[in-house]
Amino acid sequence: MQPIILDNPLIRHKLSIIRNKNTGTKEFREIIGEIASLLCYKAMEDAKLKTIEIETPLCKMETEVLDENEYAFVPILRAGTGMLDGLIHVIPNAKIGHIGLYRNEETLKPVKYYYKMPKDIQKRQVIVLDPMLATGGSAVDAITMLKEDGVKNIKFLSIISAPEGIKKLEENHPDVQLYTACVDKSLNEFGYIVPGLGDAGDRIFGTK
Numbered sequence: 001m002q003p004i005i006l007d008n009p010l011i012r013h014k015l016s017i018i019r020n021k022n023t024g025t026k027e028f029r030e031i032i033g034e035i036a037s038l039l040c041y042k043a044m045e046d047a048k049l050k051t052i053e054i055e056t057p058l059c060k061m062e063t064e065v066l067d068e069n070e071y072a073f074v075p076i077l078r079a080g081t082g083m084l085d086g087l088i089h090v091i092p093n094a095k096i097g098h099i100g101l102y103r104n105e106e107t108l109k110p111v112k113y114y115y116k117m118p119k120d121i122q123k124r125q126v127i128v129l130d131p132m133l134a135t136g137g138s139a140v141d142a143i144t145m146l147k148e149d150g151v152k153n154i155k156f157l158s159i160i161s162a163p164e165g166i167k168k169l170e171e172n173h174p175d176v177q178l179y180t181a182c183v184d185k186s187l188n189e190f191g192y193i194v195p196g197l198g199d200a201g202d203r204i205f206g207t208k
């Protein structure tokens with residue numbers, strides 16, 4: 001599946017702020033949440049609605065609403081949790097699962113340390129969150145875990161993606177739609193996205 005790239009002047013403006021190494025933790029965190037909300041808006045374009053009857057101050061009418069119980073958000077720890085507020089802000093009743101993965105700095109392979117899902121996860125549309133899709137190893141492993149758990153409908157939201165990660169995701173999970181705010185040039189020898197924004201987790205949590 002081709003990635004859906006949310007190319008828009010407002011997004012480009014926000015990306016310029018978070019890419020800047022002089023941007024502090026507070027602003028970085030806020031903008032990660034804002035871009036996540038905008039990605040969620042795009043990812044909901046094919047959402048199913050149900051019809052209900054309401055009364056406006058003037059009359060009765062039939063109108064459409066989302067069934068928020070059909071959704072689950074799954075951030076990949078740590079950095080994915082930085083996107084979570086932005087999604088809960090627009091779909092407050094979604095359930096939340098967590099997948100803990102970190103990249104081994106030498107092999108760049110993801111190492112699993114946590115997995116906890118809502119018990120009816122199989123029935124939900126699952127939206128996986130991670131701001132950085134670099135080699136794609138973490139995204140592929142996280143989605144494999146969800147599929148092994150019986151999840152069928154999965155979307156993946158990232159803020160910055162590398163071509164290498166997009167390719168790996170498409171090869172391993174062609175059914176998963178990727179929504180990203182931009183695609184950068186490449187990875188460097190340490191597996192960092194260039195130009196990128198550095199280590200997303202460290203910048204969200206102020207750990208470096």
Ligand code: PRP
Pocket residue numbers: 076077078079080101102103104108110130131132133134135136137138139165191199200201202
């Ligand atoms: C970062 C990022 C992704 C992963 C992407 O997490 O948030 O999860 O790297 O790299 P990949 O596509 O090559 O797998 P990191 O391992 O640094 O952990 P952290 O979020 O705890 O900082």
Ligand code: URA
Pocket residue numbers: 079132134191192193194196197198199200201
């Ligand atoms: N993880 C990050 O946080 N940043 C990168 O550039 C690559 C992986």
